[in-house]
Amino acid sequence: MTIWRPANTISVKALALIWQDDALLLSDVRNDTGRITGMRPLGGTVEFGEPWRDTLQREFLEELGARITLLDEYIVMENIYDHHGVAGHEIVFLCHAHFTDNSYYRTDTIVYEVNDDTVGTARWITLDELAAKGLELYPSGLKDKLPGQAGKPAPGRRFS
Numbered sequence: 001m002t003i004w005r006p007a008n009t010i011s012v013k014a015l016a017l018i019w020q021d022d023a024l025l026l027s028d029v030r031n032d033t034g035r036i037t038g039m040r041p042l043g044g045t046v047e048f049g050e051p052w053r054d055t056l057q058r059e060f061l062e063e064l065g066a067r068i069t070l071l072d073e074y075i076v077m078e079n080i081y082d083h084h085g086v087a088g089h090e091i092v093f094l095c096h097a098h099f100t101d102n103s104y105y106r107t108d109t110i111v112y113e114v115n116d117d118t119v120g121t122a123r124w125i126t127l128d129e130l131a132a133k134g135l136e137l138y139p140s141g142l143k144d145k146l147p148g149q150a151g152k153p154a155p156g157r158r159f160s
Contacts, residue, residue: 006081006088013090014055015043016068016097017075017146020105023124024146029138032084038136041094042112042122052093063112063120066104071096079139092139 018025018041026039044059046052053070060066074095081088099105110122127146130137137143 006083006086009089011088011090012046012052013043013092014046014052014059015041015092015094016056016060016070017041017094018068018097018099020124023126023129025110025122026125026130026137027120027122029136036135038138039125039130040138042120046093053095056095056097063114064104064110067100068097069100071098075142075145077139077141077145079141081140090139094142094145 016025025042027042028036029038029040031037042060042063043056044063046055050058056068056070060068074093077092077094079088079090079092104110108123112120112122114120127137127143
C-alpha cells in the first residue's frame with residue numbers, strides 16, 4: 001500500500017456533489033493502516049492552466065469513464081488539515097452535478113481507478129448514515145455547507 005502525505009504546497013481540488021435522493025456519492029478515505037476514517041466527494045487535482053470545471057469533467061472520464069453535467073451551484077472552501085502529523089493545505093471547489101448516464105444511480109457501489117496501482121470505492125450514503133458509522137465528511141466543514149443543513153435549500157437532485 002502506498003503511504004500518502006500532503007505536499008508542502010497549496011493544492012487546488014475540484015470535487016463533485018452528486019446526489020441520489022438524500023444520499024451523496026462519496027469515496028472512502030483511509031488511514032495508513034487501511035482503515036476507513038471518512039469519506040469525500042469524487043474529483044481530483046486541478047492541473048496548471050486547467051479551469052476547475054474542466055478538471056471535474058476530466059477526472060470523471062479518467063476514473064469512472066463517466067460524463068457529468070455541472071450545475072451552476074458551487075462551494076469554495078479552504079481546507080487546512082493534519083494527516084498523520086503532516087500539514088496539508090488545499091483550496092477546494094465543490095460543484096453540484098449529475099451523471100448523464102442514469103445507470104450510475106442504480107449502482108450501490110462504484111469501483112474506480114485512482115491511478116495505475118490503486119482503486120477507489122464510492123457509494124451512495126446519507127449524512128445520517130455517515131455519522132452513525134462514526135465517519136468524517138471531508139473536507140472538514142463541508143457538512144455545514146451542504147443543502148438541507150442549517151436550513152439551506154436542496155439543489156435540484158437527480159432521481160433514478
